[in-house]
Amino acid sequence: MEVLIVKAGPYLKGTVQIAGAKNSALKLMAACLLVEGTSRLENVPRITDVEIMAELLSAMGVEISHNLNTMTLTTPCELKPEVPYELMQRMRASIVVLGPLLGRSLQAKVSMPGGDDFGHRPIDIHLNALRSLGAEITTTHGYIQAKAKKLIGAKVILDYPSHTATENVLMAAVLARGTTVIENAAKEPEVQDLAEFLTQMGAHIAGAGTSRIEVEGVDNLCPAMHSAIPDRVETATFLAALGLAGGKLLIKGTRADHMDILLEKLAAMGITLTVTKNDILAEFEEQGSLQPVDVHSLPYPGIATDYMPFLVTMLSVAKGISLASENLFPGRFRYIDELIRMGANIRLEGHHIAIKGVDCLSAARVRAPDLRGGAALVLAGLTAQGETTVEDIFHIDRGYEYFDKKLAMLGADVQRIKR
Numbered sequence: 183m184e185v186l187i188v189k190a191g192p193y194l195k196g197t198v199q200i201a202g203a204k205n206s207a208l209k210l211m212a213a214c215l216l217v218e219g220t221s222r223l224e225n226v227p228r229i230t231d232v233e234i235m236a237e238l239l240s241a242m243g244v245e246i247s248h249n250l251n252t253m254t255l256t257t258p259c260e261l262k263p264e265v266p267y268e269l270m271q272r273m274r275a276s277i278v279v280l281g282p283l284l285g286r287s288l289q290a291k292v293s294m295p296g297g298d299d300f301g302h303r304p305i306d307i308h309l310n311a312l313r314s315l316g317a318e319i320t321t322t323h324g325y326i327q328a329k330a331k332k333l334i335g336a337k338v339i340l341d342y343p344s345h346t347a348t349e350n351v352l353m354a355a356v357l358a359r360g361t362t363v364i365e366n367a368a369k370e371p372e373v374q375d376l377a378e379f380l381t382q383m384g385a386h387i388a389g390a391g392t393s394r395i396e397v398e399g400v401d402n403l404c405p406a407m408h409s410a411i412p413d414r415v416e417t418a419t420f421l422a423a424l425g426l427a428g429g430k431l432l433i434k435g436t437r438a439d440h441m442d443i444l445l446e447k448l449a450a451m452g453i454t455l456t457v458t459k460n461d462i463l464a465e466f467e468e469q470g471s472l473q474p475v476d477v478h479s480l481p482y483p484g485i486a487t488d489y490m491p492f493l494v495t496m497l498s499v500a501k502g503i504s505l506a507s508e509n510l511f512p513g514r515f516r517y518i519d520e521l522i523r524m525g526a527n528i529r530l531e532g533h534h535i536a537i538k539g540v541d542c543l544s545a546a547r548v549r550a551p552d553l554r555g556g557a558a559l560v561l562a563g564l565t566a567q568g569e570t571t572v573e574d575i576f577h578i579d580r581g582y583e584y585f586d587k588k589l590a591m592l593g594a595d596v597q598r599i600k601r
């Protein structure tokens with residue numbers, strides 16, 4: 183078992199290069215199912231979730247090579263349109279192959295994802311949206327079986343702007359006959375990135391990035407090239423590291439315009455930010471002087487649920503009381519119990535969180551409960567007195583490329599060791 187040992191230490195200083203977005207790369211990879219031939223993706227992060235998606239696509243017949251951050255995917259004429267339980271249970275995001283499989287093969291058999299690190303995670307919005315395009319979908323023996331004689335464009339109204347449900351229906355709609363209008367669509371930058379890749383392939387899409395996406399189905403798509411957008415959650419992670427450890431960081435290759443509200447909150451907490459087109463210079467010299475703010479997660483462009491563990495960790499050492507609420511995943515709180523074990527003064531009421539900043543956290547042995555919660559505990563260690571041990575770091579490796587190495591290069595005292 184590998185663990186991360188973290189000690190509070192010097193200020194962070196230096197330059198960090200942001201990787202491609204996990205939540206873009208996974209969907210770009212799935213989109214390659216839509217076309218026969220070789221597509222190329224750039225800026226694909228070297229993380230476990232990408233490896234799992236590659237395994238899954240290979241099992242369907244796609245040939246994949248991943249050199250540095252470039253991935254080539256060669257999709258055959260005939261696919262095996264199936265995702266077995268073993269792969270689905272390793273990564274919930276595998277559900278995003280359902281839409282492209284239906285679009286391309288008019289059939290799919292995909293294991294139901296079930297719950298995950300955040301608890302209950304339904305997929306009703308995905309299935310209802312695909313049914314609106316004419317797919318017949320049954321769920322038996324733990325599998326979703328979907329088929330259609332033809333997918334027909336339709337008005338699809340999502341009950342909630344689900345990020346991956348929007349992507350699933352978008353990928354099915356590009357090869358459907360006629361016009362599809364997705365109402366109440368998710369507006370996340372990753373949805374827009376996917377739409378850009380599909381457009382490169384020859385799809386006709388308007389409105390991606392807004393709550394109304396219109397798709398004019400085409401008969402065929404062709405292979406294409408695309409570079410994944412930078413990971414906004416990784417950017418947020420390094421900004422939070424700075425807020426906890428203090429120092430000065432140049433965050434390179436990011437998109438500040440994808441995280442406006444977060445940057446406003448961080449500025450209100452006392453971090454000085456200078457934004458240029460692809461970089462953020464962040465300064466926070468007075469460690470321990472973070473100001474309290476209230477934060478509530480919302481679908482994009484609101485504060486992302488993925489930022490909440492970092493914000494709550496920062497607020498746990500802020501100079502006063504903050505209120506937070508997690509409005510997307512009410513089960514995403516297990517990191518809070520670990521923060522409390524490190525001395526944080528946090529009270530949880532339903533999905534609301536009251537945080538009274540303490541002067542200092544105290545190091546403890548903690549367990550990463552999920553990807554973002556795990557990263558937040560490492561960041562907590564940057565400011566805690568003593569030596570923090572973070573276990574179950576496979577969660578962190580799912581979504582961060584060289585997380586501990588990047589932190590160490592900025593001067594953090596973080597070591598990965600085998601236990």
Ligand code: EPU
Nearest residue numbers: 205275303304305306307308344345346487488510511553
């Ligand atoms: N929901 C339903 N029914 C559905 C789908 C969603 O009720 O059919 C509910 C969920 O239970 C949740 C809310 O809608 O309460 C939001 O879920 P959404 O579908 O938008 O999330 P997701 O698509 O499953 C993606 C990211 C998450 C990120 C969320 C929110 C990927 C692979 N995952 O999940 O990223 O937190 O959007 O932006 O894109 C992560 O990177 O660690 C991660 C969890």
